[in-house]
Amino acid sequence: MQIIFGPVQSRRFGESLGVDLSPQIKQCNYDCLYCELKGKKPQESMKEVLEVETILNAIKHGLATFPNVESLTITANGEPTLYPYLYELMLRLEDIKGDKQTLLLTNGALLWDTCIARACLLFDKVKFSLDAVSTDVFKKIDRAHKNIKLEQVLQGIYQFSADFKGELYAEILFIKGVNDNAQEIQAMARFLAPMLLKRLDISSIDRPPAYKVEPISLQELEKIRAVFLNYGIPVFIPKRITVTHQENLRLDRESILKTLALRPMSQNDITLLWSAETREILQSLVESQNVKIKCINGINFYDLR
Incomplete structure (x- = not known):
């Protein structure tokens, strides 16, 4: 069972040690078209749950092995906010992480839940995904669990953005013919504009996806970037970084x-x-x-x- 993975050289957050809260199986409330993991029916809660102590011990060992990493990225073989003891984990992680930053990668679907949001507020950085703001596009691209309602998801993201004191990032991944139409792009820009985002990353598929979908071009991404810039949003198109040291x-x-x-x-x-x-x-x-x-x-x- 591999809870710790990497270090991974992220094109956005530098060198990071990954912490997988669901190392055995994929457990996610979405089944996104572009997911890098194998497709699987979405679930509402985790069926296999690790003890907090087990995760902390793995992190201690990882930090001892790779002391020079810049951050700890909390993720999952699926969605990390499904982990039921996330609040306890983050409180206890403060005692062992030293000067490492903590980063949460989440689809944002559960930020409306006050208990989950309370845990997420303990991170130094949070990055949420936003793939659509209209119901038809949301259903097509994210293929969420039947109990997840888009309106509730959006309300949760908006409220969390107002409460969070750390660095808040957003990401939109565009798929050709799915969420790249002008109306959807404008609607997403209007939704994000009031938030104090450190940065919005827009990108397309650049790793093997779960399903047969196509990326949009860099030229198209540049046009989309201009739309978000017009709304005053700090938007960035991540480029693959070049590592120069072995x-x-x-x-x-x-x-x-x-x-x-x-x-x-x-x-x-x-x-x-x-x-x-x-x-x-x-x-x-x-x-x-x-x-x-x-x-x-x-x-x-x-x-x-």
């Missing part, structure tokens, strides 16, 4: 599979971040067909699907 990370077979299950990695990432021994193990996994190589937008990715 990390020489040593991972065993299980750790490689865990990392790729959560996040397909490019050839460049692996060459610069992983040790020669680790790359040899990866090559054996490719030869045994446990790992696949897929090309997205001209870049080769190592993936489990």
Whole structure:
């Protein structure tokens, strides 16, 4: 069971150690078209729940192994806010994280719940996803659990944005022919405009997705960016960062599979971040067909699907 993964070189948040609150199975209240994880029917709550102590022990070991990471990214093989002990975890994490920043990656679906929002307020940084503000597009792209209502989701995001004192980020991922129409873009810009966002990241598919969907071009993203800028929103189109130093990370077979299950990695990432021994193990996994190589937008990715 691999709770800790990485370090991962994020194009937006630097070098981070990932903390997976659902390491065994995917547990999410969405089944997004673009998800990097294998598609699965959405669920309302976690069926397999780790003890807080188990997660904290894994974090301690991870920080001892990789003391120079910049942050701890709380995520899940699915949606981290489904974890029922998130508030307790964050309170106790304060005692062991030192100067590391804490980042939550969430779909934002449960921020309307006061208990969940209370836990999320303890993070240094929170990044939520917003893929649609109209019901028909929301149902098509996010494929949420039947009990999730878009109006409630949007109200929760808006209220959380007013209460949160840390750095708040938003992300919109555009899919060709799904949420890239002018009306939806304008509506999303109007929704986000009143919020004090540190940054809005807009992007399209650049890693192997769960379903057969197509990205939009960089030129189209630039046009969309102009719409958000007109509303005074600090918007950014993330570019793949170039790592210039060799990390020489040593991972065993299980750790490689865990990392790729959560996040397909490019050839460049692996060459610069992983040790020669680790790359040899990866090559054996490719030869045994446990790992696949897929090309997205001209870049080769190592993936489990």
